[in-house]
Amino acid sequence: MTLIVDACPLLLLGAGHMGGALIAGWRRADVVSPRQILIRDPHPGQAALAAGQVGARLDPSDGDLASARTVILALKPQIWRPIAADISARIAADAVVISIMAGVTAADIAQVFPGRPVVRAMPNTAAAVGKGATGVWSADPEARARAHALFAPLGAVADLAEEGLIHAVTAASGSAPAYVYALVEALQRAGASAGLAPEAARTLSRAALIGAAALLEASGEEAGELRRQVTSPKGTTEAALDVLIGEGALDDLVTRTVLAAQARSRQLGGEA
Ligand SMILES: NC(=O)c1ccc[n+]([C@@H]2O[C@H](COP(=O)([O-])OP(=O)(O)OC[C@H]3O[C@@H](n4cnc5c(N)ncnc54)[C@H](OP(=O)(O)O)[C@@H]3O)[C@@H](O)[C@H]2O)c1
Incomplete structure (x- = not known):
């Protein structure tokens, strides 16, 4: 497969079970260079640590953060807001924000990341082996296309007609x-x-x-x-x-x- 250059560098906020599955899936499909992955997580999981050994940046500098073209929010919904708010001030004005968090709305995310296009995506852990299933919604067609480029190498992708259907995807394939x-x-x-x-x-x-x-x-x-x-x-x-x-x-x-x-x-x- 060819590298997804437009979306990179990719900043991953949270690299636990699901964030780690995305990293593993991208590495397996060879579509994102580890050097293009920036990871913010105080206790990164195994997939993040393995990516770190081949060039992913586990402690990105402010300069790295400013270079991110895409930010993936893979934090627990209970704690995401202050962590995201801290990052928001340091990323580019046109970075695309893709949230895989259950139950956090695009309106909430847009409040924390003013002016950036927001995508909601709901993958599952089989993304790690290229057999995932991801529902995607965005009001912004270009941001949606970027999410497609990132999730298609990880398995099946379905477009959602409205944001509220994310709940159904969470229930039908996410879990x-x-x-x-x-x-x-x-x-x-x-x-x-x-x-x-x-x-x-x-x-x-x-x-x-x-x-x-x-x-x-x-x-x-x-x-x-x-x-x-x-x-x-x-x-x-x-x-x-x-x-x-x-x-x-x-x-x-x-x-x-x-x-x-x-x-x-x-x-x-x-x-x-
Ligand atoms: N698991 C799934 O199957 C699945 C499927 C679809 C969507 N999701 C969504 O994915 C999100 C993450 O779920 P998960 O299962 O991957 O949870 P998780 O394993 O707990 O991963 C969250 C990660 O965020 C880290 N974190 C905590 N504080 C942080 C900070 N200040 N900055 C950066 N990272 C921080 C956590 O570290 P600590 O462990 O040290 O707290 C943990 O490694 C959730 O919003 C969930 O709705 C999950």
């Missing part, structure tokens, strides 16, 4: 890796209950999920079609699915799961 991990854990426990040794249950449940996801990707088929292909009439899979999806059981559970996350995202953003 979704955790739902899938919970499913693997449940499968593992169920395999052990069915008599497998715990280690065998662990190995097989992980492989089943990774294999199913790889097939979904490699075949390009709809999930429903792949499900039908492995469900013979009166077979074992049909018996299982009668329980799992019968009478809307799974639909109901997953819908309640996603709506709970969406409601919490709205709450964190100060909405009712």
Whole structure:
């Protein structure tokens, strides 16, 4: 892939789980030179430290900050404001600000970064391996294009028609890796209950999920079609699915799961 030059230098405020996943994803895709990454974090995570060893600046000077073309806000929503306000005075008047924070509105961010175009993006941690899913919203088409350039090498990107839909993305894909991990854990426990040794249950449940996801990707088929292909009439899979999806059981559970996350995202953003 070619380097994303226009967006650089990139200043990352916060390099914990998600900020680190972005750094790892960009390095893996080879689209951002580590020397073009500036990191502000009092306790940078592993990905940031590894980038630091190959040229990323972990303690950027005021001159470095002034050179940043893009600022990524990857701080916890509870603490972002004073940290961002301190940086705002030191970055260029035309730097693009991309926030991946849940529940902090573009209006709030624009207040702290007056005059700079603001993007809201909601990625997930699979960005670290180029398999992320990111929803993007901005009122500024050029800033949105910059966010596309940065997130497309990290996986799928979907444009959102309005900012409020970020809550739905947070719930449907931002938090979704955790739902899938919970499913693997449940499968593992169920395999052990069915008599497998715990280690065998662990190995097989992980492989089943990774294999199913790889097939979904490699075949390009709809999930429903792949499900039908492995469900013979009166077979074992049909018996299982009668329980799992019968009478809307799974639909109901997953819908309640996603709506709970969406409601919490709205709450964190100060909405009712
Ligand atoms: N995790 C996800 O799956 C995910 C997905 C999408 C969006 N997000 C969003 O990403 C943001 C970060 O989440 P996260 O899970 O990555 O949290 P996290 O692991 O806690 O990362 C936040 C980082 O900010 C650092 N920090 C604290 N004070 C700072 C300061 N003064 N200046 C610069 N950095 C500072 C923290 O350091 P300390 O550890 O020392 O406090 C930590 O390394 C949140 O707003 C969240 O909504 C997360």
